[in-house]
Amino acid sequence: MNYTLHQLQIFLKITQLKSITKASEALFLSQPAVSIQLKKFQDQFSIPLTEVVGRQLYVTDFGWEIAEAAEKILNEVQAINYKTMSFKGQVAGRLKISVVSTGKYVMPYFLSDFINKNKGVDLVMDVTNKGSVVNSLEKNEVDFALVSVVPNQLNLDRIELMENKLFLVGGTNLKLNKKTSPKKLFETFPLIYREDGSATRNAMEAYIASHDISTRKKMQLTSNEALKQAIVAGLGLSIMPLIGIKNELKNNDLQIIPFKDLPIVTNWNLVWQKSKNLSPVAMAYLEFLKFEKDRIIKENFDWYEEY
Known part of the structure; x- marks a missing residue:
């Protein structure tokens, strides 16, 4: 077998979105390019990875097994990249944040400078409903969550961002x-x-x-x-x-x-589990907010004080 990391990435995205068209859009590639790489990847296996019924693409049971393995491989490769950057003194890793739907008008402003300054940080931000946000905190699936009302059923630390x-x-x-x-x-x-x-x-x-x-x-x-x-x-x-x-x-x-x-x-609060062992990236982000929060509010939300 001679598949590439690029092919693993493409195949994983196809299984996640169940569509070559959507995968090409998500990866910023042309649809023909994705189709060609999928065929090259498939040709290395004697068992089908996908099948098309009607006009719908389906992943076979074997395909799901390969997708799971591909995700593990890509995560390990990413971890190696993070470690390399860390040894160079760079902030590197994945920052996961869950945001209630209205928070999408707030959170990007408190992230942009940090992400732009630290090129080794990959951001995963899920914008969803309050129930899902609380659930992601409970299951320790995210580093932080942005909420306007702090859930009292959890033992949380928090930083108040703005009104x-x-x-x-x-x-x-x-x-x-x-x-x-x-x-x-x-x-x-x-x-x-x-x-x-x-x-x-x-x-x-x-x-x-x-x-x-x-x-x-x-x-x-x-x-x-x-x-x-x-x-x-x-x-x-x-x-x-x-x-x-x-x-x-x-x-x-x-x-x-x-x-x-x-x-x-009320107040927009960035919250996290008190018992959570924060990653170096998460700790760096909290330090960033400590010093930059007031500046960010002044530069981006001065209009807010008119009301």
């Missing part, structure tokens, strides 16, 4: 009567919620309950982007994090509606 402000938001196409009482707004316009378990939804429900607000029809959407589009289209109102609507406010697609005791203010 998270939640305002009542509506589309600019809604004709709001200035004489309408604040509570009447909720009776007139439907409320749009995030999915169950979302920290934004929990904060919104607690606010409504504590202010004894009666609401009309309500809707539920499972992503911040979908929620924004629904509000822009005039489907209703919602209480939303300011961090995710900068462009919509600038473009006059959304408006902040003044309301009693709003904004709700």
